[in-house]
Amino acid sequence: MIYIFLSFFSMALSHVEFPEGCLTQAEFPCSVRAVDQDLQIQKTFPKLFLQKQSSILLQSQESFKPLEGVIWLQGNLESKGDRVIAQKVGLLGFEFELTGEWLIEATGSQIKLQNLQGEIVKGSKSIFAIPAGFENWISLVNSKGILSQGIPKPFDTAELIKALKPLMKLSNMSAVEWQENKKLIWKVNQKQASEIYRQAIEQTEDLQAQAISRREEKIKRTAQEKQKIRELFRLRAFAP
Amino acid sequence: MRGNSSFFIIFCLILTLGLVQAYQAFENYFSARGELQLQQTLLKKNLEQEKLKTALVANQFQDFRQSIAQNFPESSYEERNLLSAIRIxxxxxxxxxxxxxxxxxxxxxxxxxxxxxxxxxxxxxxxxxxxxxxxxxxxxxxxxxxxxxxxxxxxxxxxxxxxxxxxxxxxxxxxxxxxxxxxxxxxxxxxxxxxxxxxxxxxxxxxxxxxxxxxxxxxx
Structure with a gap:
């Protein structure tokens, strides 16, 4: 029994980095994977927590991309100096700026965003508004050229707490106290779910109209470019 | 009396732990177990690093697919798929x-x-x-x-x-x-x-x- 315990202890690997040592020396870009334990990344602002078996690409102190697994972004909504510090998050080729607290789950080509108490301050046009207490997923762009996404819906609090509890231990936070604080905010928003769905549907229609006009514009521009090239070749081929 | 016996029990426990650790240290030294364990740790680290690299490459591929899907002048769904899913x-x-x-x-x-x-x-x-x-x-x-x-x-x-x-x-x-x-x-x-x-x-x-x-x- 003791042997098993000892061998397990000696085998435990906290995290791996690529390039080697980049996280310790705060050299960016730096990719990190939490292996056997949850991991708190100290070199970024706002704070980032990785569940074990999760990977992340840190592009700078204020910018990252989730690669796989669960990431807890623990910022705040209060301003620091003259601005609120936002974390730039690269999601499927798009850049968003998030403030406050978010739980991000990346699986394959789909990313789930859970708003614990935060805001999307940039990039919100391409994604539905996700109020605190709600979650939504995004995926690769669809055949119409717009980001695939679901409709924001209230998240399962029990599941969320289950995922967050181990991470909270890292930040010495009381899960009960945290949940009590957030629940009030979530409840207010979740009561307004029907209004949020209506806004999401309106936004979908707007996005589709924008995508159609963008596509038409692109087709027109491509046809003009092709015509120009053809003209150039014609001149090259038939000029005396 | 009670104080002496609890002291004795603690002493015995520390002694047992010390002996176990010493035994393990000796065993590691004289057998290949320690070396194998080290190898295993290194292999695990390599494996996890490979997983990280794979995740990075997959992410880059996704970004590449996204940029093609966004920039490709749309003509037909088949052509869009052909270019965005170039792994076909x-x-x-x-x-x-x-x-x-x-x-x-x-x-x-x-x-x-x-x-x-x-x-x-x-x-x-x-x-x-x-x-x-x-x-x-x-x-x-x-x-x-x-x-x-x-x-x-x-x-x-x-x-x-x-x-x-x-x-x-x-x-x-x-x-x-x-x-x-x-x-x-x-x-x-x-x-x-x-x-x-x-x-x-x-x-x-x-x-x-x-x-x-x-x-x-x-x-x-």
């Missing part, structure tokens, strides 16, 4: 496009130009990345020419000069363009086409010879 095995597409091409060629040989045109148009639209594109475009222009649909033939010749200006088949099809201009009594343009073939396809002796012959017989 090329062989499968090739096989299909090649069987279509073989059918079109057979129709062309049998002078069934209408059927050949339908097959070639289908191939050009459905398999834009196929290696049979140049040949298909050439046969299409030629089929239109032989059917007497000269405007369609010119349109395809124009596409060939725009897309494949240096290809030998473009030289051959330009001979046809010269003939069309001759038939339409536009000798100056016919001559300029033949002259251009001689200039641009110097390494194709048969083409140069034929274009010179044609140029010689152009009447004003």
């Amino acid at each position: 095995p090329a062989q499968e597409k090739n096989l299909n496009s090649q069987s279509l091409m073989a059918g079109a060629k057979a129709d062309f040989r049998d002078k069934n130009y209408t059927s050949a045109i339908a097959k070639l148009n289908h191939l050009l639209k459905k398999y834009p990345a196929s290696s049979a594109q140049v040949e298909a475009r050439f046969l299409l222009a030629e089929s239109y020419f032989l059917l007497g649909e000269l405007d369609s033939a010119i349109e395809n010749i124009d596409l060939m000069t725009a897309r494949y200006p240096d290809h030998p088949l473009t030289g051959h099809i330009l001979l046809r363009l010269g003939q069309i201009y001759e038939a339409r009594r536009r000798p100056a343009e016919a001559r300029s086409v033949y002259h251009m073939i001689q200039e641009n396809f110097k390494d194709q002796s048969s083409l140069v010879l034929q274009s010179k012959k044609n140029e010689g017989r152009v009447e004003d």
Whole structure:
């Protein structure tokens, strides 16, 4: 029994980095994977927590991309100096700026965003508004050229707490106290779910109209470019 | 008395732990277990690093797919998929496009130009990345020419000069363009086409010879 315990202890690997040592020396870009334990990344602002078996690409102190697994972004909504510090998050080729607290789950080509108490301050046009207490997923762009996404819906609090509890231990936070604080905010928003769905549907229609006009514009521009090239070749081929 | 016995128990426990640790240290030293454990740890670290690299590559591939899907001028859903999901095995597409091409060629040989045109148009639209594109475009222009649909033939010749200006088949099809201009009594343009073939396809002796012959017989 003791042997098993000892061998397990000696085998435990906290995290791996690529390039080697980049996280310790705060050299960016730096990719990190939490292996056997949850991991708190100290070199970024706002704070980032990785569940074990999760990977992340840190592009700078204020910018990252989730690669796989669960990431807890623990910022705040209060301003620091003259601005609120936002974390730039690269999601499927798009850049968003998030403030406050978010739980991000990346699986394959789909990313789930859970708003614990935060805001999307940039990039919100391409994604539905996700109020605190709600979650939504995004995926690769669809055949119409717009980001695939679901409709924001209230998240399962029990599941969320289950995922967050181990991470909270890292930040010495009381899960009960945290949940009590957030629940009030979530409840207010979740009561307004029907209004949020209506806004999401309106936004979908707007996005589709924008995508159609963008596509038409692109087709027109491509046809003009092709015509120009053809003209150039014609001149090259038939000029005396 | 109680204090002494608890002290004794703690002492025994510490002693046992010390002995176990010493035993393990000795065992590690005299057996290959420690070394194997180290190897195992290193292998695990390598494995996790590989997983991280794989996740990074997958992420880069996703970004690449996204940028193609956003920037590709949309024409059809199939073409969008072809470009955004570039991992589709090329062989499968090739096989299909090649069987279509073989059918079109057979129709062309049998002078069934209408059927050949339908097959070639289908191939050009459905398999834009196929290696049979140049040949298909050439046969299409030629089929239109032989059917007497000269405007369609010119349109395809124009596409060939725009897309494949240096290809030998473009030289051959330009001979046809010269003939069309001759038939339409536009000798100056016919001559300029033949002259251009001689200039641009110097390494194709048969083409140069034929274009010179044609140029010689152009009447004003």
